[in-house]
Amino acid sequence: MRTIIALITISTLNTGCSTDEEQEVDPWFYEATLEPEFLHANAVWAGAALLDYDNDGLLDLFLTNGQSHPDALYRNMGDGTFVDKASTAGVNGTGESGSVVSGDIDNDGDTDLVVALECQTGSWAENGLAEYDGGKVLYRNNGDGTFTEEEITLTGEPTPLNFCAISMTLADLDLDGYLDLIVSNGNDPDLAPSWIFDKHAVEAVNTIIYNNGEGSFEDYITIEGTVVTFATAVLDVNNDGLPDLILGQGGSGVEVFLQTAHRRFDPDIARSESGRGLWMGLAVADYNVDGNQDIYATNQGLSPLILGYDGLEGFYPGNTQVVIDPWQTGSEFSLVSEWVNPFSSLLLQSDEGLFTPALNWPLDAPQELAGDLFSGLDGKYEEWINPENTGRYGWSWGATAIDVDADSYPDVAFTSNNCGPPMEIIWSEDRGAGPGGLLMNNGGVGFTDVTWESGVANLDAEGRYPDGRGVYTGDLNNDGYPDLVFTNRTYNTSETSAGSQELGGARVLLSEPREGGWLQIDPVGTVSNRDGIGSTLTITAPDGTIREHILGAEGSTNGSNERLFTVGLGSWDKVDFSLRFPSGRTVDVSGANANNRYTITEP
Numbered sequence: 001m002r003t004i005i006a007l008i009t010i011s012t013l014n015t016g017c018s019t020d021e022e023q024e025v026d027p028w029f030y031e032a033t034l035e036p037e038f039l040h041a042n043a044v045w046a047g048a049a050l051l052d053y054d055n056d057g058l059l060d061l062f063l064t065n066g067q068s069h070p071d072a073l074y075r076n077m078g079d080g081t082f083v084d085k086a087s088t089a090g091v092n093g094t095g096e097s098g099s100v101v102s103g104d105i106d107n108d109g110d111t112d113l114v115v116a117l118e119c120q121t122g123s124w125a126e127n128g129l130a131e132y133d134g135g136k137v138l139y140r141n142n143g144d145g146t147f148t149e150e151e152i153t154l155t156g157e158p159t160p161l162n163f164c165a166i167s168m169t170l171a172d173l174d175l176d177g178y179l180d181l182i183v184s185n186g187n188d189p190d191l192a193p194s195w196i197f198d199k200h201a202v203e204a205v206n207t208i209i210y211n212n213g214e215g216s217f218e219d220y221i222t223i224e225g226t227v228v229t230f231a232t233a234v235l236d237v238n239n240d241g242l243p244d245l246i247l248g249q250g251g252s253g254v255e256v257f258l259q260t261a262h263r264r265f266d267p268d269i270a271r272s273e274s275g276r277g278l279w280m281g282l283a284v285a286d287y288n289v290d291g292n293q294d295i296y297a298t299n300q301g302l303s304p305l306i307l308g309y310d311g312l313e314g315f316y317p318g319n320t321q322v323v324i325d326p327w328q329t330g331s332e333f334s335l336v337s338e339w340v341n342p343f344s345s346l347l348l349q350s351d352e353g354l355f356t357p358a359l360n361w362p363l364d365a366p367q368e369l370a371g372d373l374f375s376g377l378d379g380k381y382e383e384w385i386n387p388e389n390t391g392r393y394g395w396s397w398g399a400t401a402i403d404v405d406a407d408s409y410p411d412v413a414f415t416s417n418n419c420g421p422p423m424e425i426i427w428s429e430d431r432g433a434g435p436g437g438l439l440m441n442n443g444g445v446g447f448t449d450v451t452w453e454s455g456v457a458n459l460d461a462e463g464r465y466p467d468g469r470g471v472y473t474g475d476l477n478n479d480g481y482p483d484l485v486f487t488n489r490t491y492n493t494s495e496t497s498a499g500s501q502e503l504g505g506a507r508v509l510l511s512e513p514r515e516g517g518w519l520q521i522d523p524v525g526t527v528s529n530r531d532g533i534g535s536t537l538t539i540t541a542p543d544g545t546i547r548e549h550i551l552g553a554e555g556s557t558n559g560s561n562e563r564l565f566t567v568g569l570g571s572w573d574k575v576d577f578s579l580r581f582p583s584g585r586t587v588d589v590s591g592a593n594a595n596n597r598y599t600i601t602e603p
Helices: 423-427
Strands: 008-011 029-031 033-035 048-051 060-063 072-076 081-084 097-103 112-117 135-141 147-150 165-171 180-185 206-211 217-223 229-235 244-249 254-261 264-267 282-285 294-297 320-324 332-336 345-349 355-357 396-402 411-416 437-441 447-449 467-474 483-489 505-511 517-524 536-540 546-550 565-570 574-580 586-593 596-601
Touching: 048 097, 048 467, 048 483, 060 505, 097 165, 112 165, 165 229, 180 229, 180 244, 217 264, 229 282, 244 282, 282 396, 282 411, 294 396, 396 483, 411 467, 411 483, 517 574, 536 565, 546 565, 586 596
Parallel strands: 033 081, 396 467, 517 596
Antiparallel strands: 008 596, 029 505, 048 060, 060 072, 072 081, 097 112, 112 135, 135 147, 165 180, 180 206, 206 217, 229 244, 244 254, 254 264, 282 294, 294 345, 320 332, 345 355, 396 411, 411 437, 437 447, 467 483, 483 505, 517 565, 536 546, 536 574, 574 586
C-alpha cells in the first residue's frame, strides 16, 4: 500500500441522547420533534437540505416553504429535537421557494445554500407570453451561525436564474476544484397545458451555472435537447475522468449526456434503454454489487384508476405519435418510441455504461400495492397488463439510496402520490395513491418491501397519504446509521378552487441502533472541491468482498443529502478502503475499524 500523506482523523460522534423515556418508538425509527411544527403552504415543490450549518458536529435541516410562509432552518439540539433558527441565521425568506441545495461553494469550510424560487402563476410579459420569473438565492455561510444573502448576476435575457427550477445539484463538472450548479428546469405554470404525458416544453432547458473559482457563479451553458427534467444525477458513465449527467426527463427517458469536451454535454441515447416515462427521482447505487453504479428511477406508475387523468391514452409500447405543439409555435414534432414505460424501474448499468431495466428483479411485498389493483381496468391499459416487481408501485416522486440495515447492500426509499387534485386520488390507495416505500436489498438479487414494518410509511397526522415530494438521508442522530427526511407539499383539496389547501409538512425519522457495523468517511478536498463531492470510496473486506460508492451522485428531487459517506459493513469488523478524490489523488487505509468516522484530507 502507498504511504498515506493526507491527514486522517478518527472521531467519536457527538451522539446526544433523548431524555423522554416514555417516547413510543417503532422497531426501526423514531420521529424527531420540530419546534415549532413545520407547515408547508403555497408552493408546488417541497425541498430539504441536510447540512451542519454551525459546525457543531450535528446535522441540521433546511426546509423550503411557499409564498408568504418563511423557509425554516432547524438546528439539531442533539436530543431528537430540532429548533427553527432561520430568522436568527438570516435565511427565513418568504418567497415561493421550491428546491434547495447545500454545499461549500467557496471552499472556506462552511456549508452554503442555494434556494430556487418558483415561477409565478399569472405573470405575463407585455408581449402576452408567460414571463420567466423564477429566481435563485445564494446564502453564503459566515461561519458564525449566520448567512449573508448574495445576488447572483448573470448576463443574458432571460438568464438561467429566471428559469423554472424543479431540482438542483452541486458538482464540480469542470474539475477546477469548485462546485458548479446544475439546474433541472420545468414548465412555466402559465405555459403548462392540461396534464399530458409528453412534457416537451420550449422553456424547459436545463442549465449549468459555473463557479468562477472565487465562490460565486458567473458563466453558464444550456443543455440543448432536454425537456422537463425532475432530477439530475452526476456520474462518470464512460470512465474517461469527466463527470457526465443523467437526466430524469418527463415524457422522455432517463437519458445520459456525456461531457465530451470542456463544458460541452452531448446526448448518448444508446446508453439508456429506460423507455419513455416521467422519471421523478434517481437513486444511484450499486444495487446488484457488480462494481457498476445503477439507478432506481421513480415514475408515474400509470396512476390508472383515474382514467383520463394520466394522459397516456393513445400511447402504447412501440407506437409512433405525432403531436401538435401545445404551445402553438406552428411546429409539429414526431414522438417515436420503442417503449413507453410508465413504471418505476431499476436500471442496472453494465460494464459498458449501458443502463437497462432489470425487468426480472424480484420484489416481495407483503401488502397489496397500487399496481396490483388496476391491471386491465375496464378494458383499458391492456398493453401494461399485470405490472410486475417494481412496476407494481403507483405514482412515486423522490428517491434515495440508503443502507438502512447496514448489511453493505444498498436499499432504496421513495415518496409517493399523484401530482394534483382531486383529494380522492391523493388519499385513496385504490386510486393509485401510496405511502411511499422502503425496499430492502436481498443480497443484490431482489427487494423486499418493509414500508409498514419499518414505520417508514409516509402518513399525515390523520393517517392519510400526504402529497410527498422529496426524501433525503443523513446521520441526524450521530449513531452511524442513516436517517430519513420526507418533505410533503401543500395539496389542493379542490379541482376548481386554487385557494383550497391542505397544509403539507415534513417528517424526520431517526434510526434506532442496528446489528450491522458501519463506517463513515468524510472527505476534505484541497485540490478538489472541499466537500469531496464526486469522490469514489472503494471498500475491501477481509474475505475480498468489494463495495464501491460515489459521493453526491444521487438525483435528488427538490433537495440534497448529507455530504459524507455512511456505509454499512454487516458483520465485518475491519476493512481496507481507498478514497479517490475528483482530482484523481487517492488515499488508502488498511485495517479501518467498524463503527468509526474517518476524516480524510486530500493530499
